[in-house]
Amino acid sequence: MGKTTPRFENLKPLATKNRLTALTIVWSFGVLCLMAVQTDLFRHYDFKPAFIAVYLLMAINTLFIGKLWKIYIENRQQK
Numbered sequence: 001m002g003k004t005t006p007r008f009e010n011l012k013p014l015a016t017k018n019r020l021t022a023l024t025i026v027w028s029f030g031v032l033c034l035m036a037v038q039t040d041l042f043r044h045y046d047f048k049p050a051f052i053a054v055y056l057l058m059a060i061n062t063l064f065i066g067k068l069w070k071i072y073i074e075n076r077q078q079k
Contacts, residue, residue: 011067011068011071012071012075014068015068015069015071015072015075017072020065020068020069020072024065024069027062030061031058031061034054034058038054
């Protein structure tokens with residue numbers, strides 16, 4: 001795995017196992033709640049252009065959580 005880029009160096013202190021576990025649980029709950037609201041409680045899924053900002057927000061949050069887990073794994077392997 002590659003090293004963390006300098007712009008993500010300030011995220012290293014955030015990447016602890018307890019914090020990541022809590023963030024992942026909160027993220028999962030948030031995504032499930034947003035999906036429930038957007039899809040009428042999972043009965044049918046219609047792409048609604050009104051929710052583009054929410055879809056973008058969910059994608060960015062997913063990438064951020066993934067990046068934090070990657071930083072945690074890299075730090076754990078270096079120790």
